[in-house]
Structures are given as C-alpha cells and as structure tokens.
Amino acid sequence: MFRTRSLAAATLGLTLLISACGGRPAAPSPSGGTSGTSLSGRTIALVGYGNGNPWGAYFNKVFTERLAPTGVKIGDMTTMDPGTQVQKFNQAVAQKPDLIVVSILDTTAMAVPIKKAGAAGVPVLVFDGPPDPSVADAVMSVLSDNEKLGEYAAQNIIEGLKAQGRDSGDIIVLTGTKSMLVTQHRMKGFNKVLATAPQYKVVDEQDANWDPQLSGTIAQQLLAKHGKDGVQAAYGMADYMALPIIQAAKQAGFTIGGKDGLIVTSSNCFKAGIDSIKAGELYGTATEDPGTIAEQTADYVVRYLTGKNPPRSETVQEERVTAANVGEFAEQCSHA
Amino acid sequence: MTAETGAVAADGSARRWPPRVVTAGLAVILLALLLIPAVTTPRFLTLDNARAILASAAFVGITSVGATMVMIAGSGVSLATSQIATVVAMFFLGTQHLGLGAALLIALAAGVALNAFQGAVIGYWKADPIVLTIAGGFAIGGAATWFSGGTTVYPGARGFEVLNATPLGLPLAVYVLLAVTVVVEWTLRRTTAGRQMYLVGENRAAARAAGLPVGRVTVLAWAVSGACVALTGVFLASFTTSATVTLGGTLTLDAIAAVLVGGTAISGGHGSAVRTLGGAVLISVISDVLLLRGYSTGVQILVKGVLVLTVVLVVHVRSGRGRR
Numbered sequence: 235m236f237r238t239r240s241l242a243a244a245t246l247g248l249t250l251l252i253s254a255c256g257g258r259p260a261a262p263s264p265s266g267g268t269s270g271t272s273l274s275g276r277t278i279a280l281v282g283y284g285n286g287n288p289w290g291a292y293f294n295k296v297f298t299e300r301l302a303p304t305g306v307k308i309g310d311m312t313t314m315d316p317g318t319q320v321q322k323f324n325q326a327v328a329q330k331p332d333l334i335v336v337s338i339l340d341t342t343a344m345a346v347p348i349k350k351a352g353a354a355g356v357p358v359l360v361f362d363g364p365p366d367p368s369v370a371d372a373v374m375s376v377l378s379d380n381e382k383l384g385e386y387a388a389q390n391i392i393e394g395l396k397a398q399g400r401d402s403g404d405i406i407v408l409t410g411t412k413s414m415l416v417t418q419h420r421m422k423g424f425n426k427v428l429a430t431a432p433q434y435k436v437v438d439e440q441d442a443n444w445d446p447q448l449s450g451t452i453a454q455q456l457l458a459k460h461g462k463d464g465v466q467a468a469y470g471m472a473d474y475m476a477l478p479i480i481q482a483a484k485q486a487g488f489t490i491g492g493k494d495g496l497i498v499t500s501s502n503c504f505k506a507g508i509d510s511i512k513a514g515e516l517y518g519t520a521t522e523d524p525g526t527i528a529e530q531t532a533d534y535v536v537r538y539l540t541g542k543n544p545p546r547s548e549t550v551q552e553e554r555v556t557a558a559n560v561g562e563f564a565e566q567c568s569h570a
Numbered sequence: 571m572t573a574e575t576g577a578v579a580a581d582g583s584a585r586r587w588p589p590r591v592v593t594a595g596l597a598v599i600l601l602a603l604l605l606i607p608a609v610t611t612p613r614f615l616t617l618d619n620a621r622a623i624l625a626s627a628a629f630v631g632i633t634s635v636g637a638t639m640v641m642i643a644g645s646g647v648s649l650a651t652s653q654i655a656t657v658v659a660m661f662f663l664g665t666q667h668l669g670l671g672a673a674l675l676i677a678l679a680a681g682v683a684l685n686a687f688q689g690a691v692i693g694y695w696k697a698d699p700i701v702l703t704i705a706g707g708f709a710i711g712g713a714a715t716w717f718s719g720g721t722t723v724y725p726g727a728r729g730f731e732v733l734n735a736t737p738l739g740l741p742l743a744v745y746v747l748l749a750v751t752v753v754v755e756w757t758l759r760r761t762t763a764g765r766q767m768y769l770v771g772e773n774r775a776a777a778r779a780a781g782l783p784v785g786r787v788t789v790l791a792w793a794v795s796g797a798c799v800a801l802t803g804v805f806l807a808s809f810t811t812s813a814t815v816t817l818g819g820t821l822t823l824d825a826i827a828a829v830l831v832g833g834t835a836i837s838g839g840h841g842s843a844v845r846t847l848g849g850a851v852l853i854s855v856i857s858d859v860l861l862l863r864g865y866s867t868g869v870q871i872l873v874k875g876v877l878v879l880t881v882v883l884v885v886h887v888r889s890g891r892g893r894r
Contacts (some may be wrong), residue, residue: 252591254624257771284689284715284720285715285719286715286720286814286815286816287720287723287814287815287816288709288720288722291719292720292721293722294720295719297650303773304714307589314816316738334667374618377804440866440867441866441867442867445816445819445820446810446817446819447629447810447817447818447819447820447821448819448820448867449812450809451626451629451857452861452867454622454625454626455619455622455623455626455858455861455862456861457618457622458613458616458618458619458621458622459613459619459622459861459862461613461616474810474812474814477810477812478809478810479812481734481775481809481810481811482625484734485734485741486618486621486622487736487739494814504722504812505722505724505812506722506724506812510725512755569721570721570722
C-alpha cells in the first residue's frame with residue numbers, strides 16, 4: 235500500500251512540476267506584414283492540425299509567431315483526431331471568439347459544427363483543405379491548390395517517362411485518405427494531366443491513409459504484384475509516402491530514376507524529399523509547405539480582424555519542384 | 571469422449587482444446603488459405619510475391635513475437651507499442667552521428683527501459699496493464715511531441731542504410747524476425763525464466779504463493795518485448811529514413827492481432843512465438859491476396875478484423891470455457 239501511495243504521489247508531483255514549468259516561451263517575433271497592427275483584446279480559436287504532425291507543428295509555429303506582435307490572443311485547440319476536432323470546434327463556438335481558424339480533418343463531420351458556428355454568429359476561416367461543399371459559402375478560406383499539386387505529380391511522371399524514351403508506362407498510386415477532399419482534388423488534377431498522355435496509365439491505386447509504414451507495405455505488395463516490367467512509375471501523395479515506395483522498390487531489386495529506373499514522384503514537400511531529389515531518387519514533388527500557407531493565413535486573419543474585407547477565398551500558389559529547381563525550394567521545403 | 575476432443579461435457583461446458591489440436595487446426599486453415607489463392611490468384615505463386623509477403627510481415631512480426639511473451643506471462647497486451655517504437659526510431663535517427671553501433675545500443679536501451687519500467691509497475695505493483703499502457707502511451711507520445719516540437723527527426727549520418735540491405739534477396743528485417751522467433755521460442759521452452767512465464771500467466775496468485783519471482787518474471791517478459799519493439803523501431807526508421815511522432819502508426823493493434831491469430835491465450839499461460847510468427851505471416855498473406863485481387867485497403871483491414879474475431883471466438887472463448 236505504501237509503495238502504491240508513493241508511486242501515486244511521485245506521479246502527481248512530476249505532473250505538477252511539468253505544469254509549473256509552463257509552456258514554451260514565445261518565440262521571437264519575426265518581421266512581416268502583421269507587425270505594427272494591434273489586435274489586442276481580440277481572440278482566435280486555432281482548431282488546426284496537432285503538433286503531433288510535422289506539417290501541423292510548423293504551421294502552428296509560424297502562424298503563432300506571425301500573429302504574436304499584434305497582441306491577438308490565440309487559443310490552442312489543435313488536434314489530429316477528427317472526433318476530438320468536432321468537440322473542440324463546438325467548445326470554440328461556445329467561447330465566441332472573434333474568429334475560429336480551422337484545418338478540417340473530416341469534411342463531412344465538420345459540416346454541422348460549421349453551420350452551428352454560423353448560427354451563433356462566429357466567423358470561421360478554413361485553411362489548407364476545403365470544407366464540405368454544403369458549407370463552402372458559410373466560411374472564409376485560405377486553401378492549398380490541391381488540384382494543382384496533383385497536376386504537378388502527373389507532369390513529373392510524364393516528363394520522367396518521356397525522358398527515358400518510354401512509349402508506354404504503368405503507374406501505381408498510393409493516395410492519402412481517400413475520403414478527404416484534399417486527396418480527391420489531387421487525384422482530379424493528376425488524372426486530368428495524365429489523360430493528356432494516354433500511353434501512360436494507372437494500373438493500381440490504393441489508399442495508404444497518409445501513413446508511411448502502410449505506404450511501404452502496400453508498395454512492397456504492388457511491386458511484387460506487377461513485377462519489374464509491370465511498373466514504370468509511382469506516385470506517393472506526400473514525400474513521406476513516396477520515400478517508402480523508393481525503399482520498397484530498392485529492396486525488390488528495382489532501379490530508381492536514371493535512364494531506365496522507376497520514376498517516383500510526390501506532391502507535397504518535406505526535407506527528406508528534397509534530399510532524395512538531390513540524391514537523384516525522387517523525381518519531383520511540389521510545395522504546399524506549411525510555412526507559406528501559415529504566413530498567408532496569418533496575413534488573412536489580420537486583414538479580416540482590421541476590417542479590410544479580404545476576398546472570401548484565397549488560394550496559395552503552389553510550385554512544382556524537380557532536380558532542375560530543387561535549390562530554389564530547398565529552404566522553403568525543409569521545415570517539416 | 572476424451573479431454574482431447576474439446577466436445578461439450580455433461581454440464582454443458584466445453585473442454586479445453588489442447589495446444590496440439592489448436593496448432594494443427596490453425597496449420598490446416600493456414601494451408602487452405604495458402605493453397606486456395608495459390609491456385610486462383612494470378613502472380614501469387616511467384617518468388618517476388620513470397621518475398622513481399624515476408625517483407626511486409628517483418629516489422630509487425632518482430633514486435634508481435636516479443637508481445638507473445640508478455641501475453642503468455644499474463645500481462646495481456648501493451649497499448650503503448652506504437653509510441654515506444656516511434657520514440658526509439660527518433661533516438662536511433664537522432665544519434666546516427668555517433669555511429670551505427672552506438673545508435674543501435676541507445677535505441678535498444680530506450681526500448682528495453684521504457685517497456686521494462688511498465689513491466690515493473692505491473693509485476694511489482696500489480697497495475698492493470700491496459701490502464702497503465704494507455705497512460706504510458708499518452709505520456710510517451712506527449713513527451714515525444716513536447717521534446718521534438720512535432721518536427722521530423724532526420725539522421726545526421728547515413729550509417730543506418732546498411733539495415734535496408736537484402737541478403738539473398740530478402741530484407742534484413744526478415745532474418746531478424748526469424749532469429750527473434752527462435753530466441754524467444756527457445757527462451758520460453760528451454761529456460762527456467764520461460765517456463766516461469768507460463769506458470770505466472772496460468773495463475774498469478776498460485777505462482778506467487780509457490781514462491782515464484784512474479785515481479786522479476788514479468789519485468790523480464792516486458793524487457794524482451796521492449797527489445798523487439800526497439801528492433802521494429804530501428805528498422806522502421808531505416809526504411810522511412812526519417813521519424814515523426816506518428817511513425818508507429820497502427821503497430822500496436824497489428825501486433826496484438828498477430829499474437830491473437832497465432833492462438834496465444836490473451837489470459838496468459840499458453841502460446842508460442844512460432845505460432846505468432848504464423849499469425850503475422852497469415853495476416854500478411856491475406857492482405858496480399860486481397861491486394862492481388864484488387865480489393866481496397868479498407869477491405870483488407872476489415873478482413874483482418876474478422877479473422878482476429880474468428881480466432882478469438884473459436885480458440886480463446888472455447889478454450890476459456892473449458893477452464894471453468
């Protein structure tokens with residue numbers, strides 16, 4: 235009994251000690267378009283991606299740093315769990331902040347909460363992926379151009395296969411979670427561009443759920459299914475999905491890139507992807523980096539809260555990244 | 571009617587199925603599941619596909635073989651496996667600049683320490699494994715997010731690439747899976763500690779009353795399991811070349827599924843590492859067949875769930891009834 239109590243007391247003490255240490259000190263304010271504007275007394279509920287996700291962690295960092303000089307109070311309600319996000323969003327509506335800034339994890343599940351926010355008179359700004367079409371007119375948005383990201387991936391594959399002199403080519407695709415509009419929009423752009431080169435076709439498309447481990451496992455099986463002569467290119471929707479494809483292909487005896495190797499592309503960049511492009515393995519990727527969209531979202535927040543009436547929806551300009559221009563985007567893509 | 575039949579007794583309860591019958595039954599099911607698709611699925615019976623099946627079973631297999639020891643020792647399951655594998659992967663990649671050997675040692679030490687600590691709390695303080703490992707998972711995952719700031723951990727050197735080697739065409743992780751299975755099976759069958767794990771798992775109170783070192787045995791089982799989780803984290807990190815706090819993915823539930831499909835009793839006292847290896851390979855075979863036949867990832871997960879449920883119902887519930 236004594237040992238149990240001691241353990242409980244030690245655990246409680248540790249918890250209190252950690253709590254007493256407080257959160258991280260605010261990072262120094264960067265210079266930017268938000269400095270010099272006072273939003274003191276205004277409040278934002280940030281119902282964004284959680285810090286457990288590297289993309290979300292860097293977005294949250296840059297977004298918070300950009301707004302820090304304005305004095306606006308940001309309530310951290312971030313999460314990576316769709317169910318928790320609905321709860322946190324409803325809590326945010328109840329607190330009636332000046333603005334809810336949200337990145338939607340489940341478009342369908344978030345439709346009703348967004349309608350509730352509208353009924354309660356709480357404005358909502360969606361960033362990154364779009365909301366459910368039924369509430370698209372009820373929110374403001376700063377969106378990634380996911381269709382363009384898909385187009386760039388197809389361009390990379392077509393360019394890579396043509397450079398190898400191939401008249402035909404079979405492609406495997408490992409997508410993010412298929413129920414997400416982000417994934418659907420990327421595939422829409424990908425298929426649109428691929429249709430311009432009918433000699434290249436998708437032979438298998440699997441949902442890898444934005445999971446690097448699952449991407450590797452599925453890649454191993456698909457490469458075995460189609461064999462070395464049956465796959466000439468692969469599209470992993472994020473760098474951390476494309477790199478396991480490369481690893482699986484290497485272990486299966488495929489050559490990567492070069493004159494006759496497997497062409498692998500991604501469609502949103504991370505440091506590992508940039509390194510892989512430099513190493514001549516990943517053919518290409520695209521931006522959709524968290525820093526750029528965080529800055530644009532923070533700028534939008536300032537314009538909205540200072541009554542400048544920004545357009546209802548803005549789209550972040552995305553860029554295609556290949557070996558030809560990787561140096562230009564290396565820094566931008568190396569924060570997550 | 572003998573105790574070997576597993577038939578219904580006069581009081582209505584079923585007698586326990588002996589391990590040999592369970593093993594034979596599972597072997598027959600496995601064989602049927604291998605033969606039917608072999609005949610009907612194009613490209614199933616190829617060397618490349620066999621290699622892919624083994625490769626895709628390796629990561630989960632290594633963890634599940636270690637988890638078998640924990641389950642046999644009566645500690646049920648660990649729900650913090652993914653988080654520990656993730657932290658180990660971060661340690662491994664983050665210490666690459668110290669050299670591959672040092673990074674491996676640090677990773678293994680981290681995995682063993684984190685798991686053995688939980689084993690100590692369960693073995694010596696009788697904590698509930700489910701409650702403890704849920705709390706442990708949150709604490710470890712939270713600490714990893716706190717210290718890393720959510721950012722991806724990248725290696726400072728590329729020494730880990732040797733772990734992606736494919737001697738004789740098979741990934742190194744497959745050989746490690748086989749080696750780990752042999753070592754764990756040998757430990758369970760041939761050592762005093764192994765036999766004590768079965769006894770502790772069968773009846774903890776009786777084992778304690780008989781003077782067995784219940785706490786020490788439990789810690790040992792969790793420490794070995796931690797080493798296996800660490801090996802998985804190391805191979806995962808090497809495969810993906812970077813580590814985020816979500817790297818472990820569904821490893822926790824996948825490993826539990828493999829152990830259960832292998833027929834190890836969740837209540838403890840029965841099971842084997844070899845059968846768990848069979849469970850891991852069986853799940854991989856089924857996923858592979860479904861993929862070859864064009865079924866989606868969702869269907870694969872659904873079938874895996876149905877398979878686990880079936881095994882739990884057929885093996886565990888019926889054998890449990892016999893114990894009353």
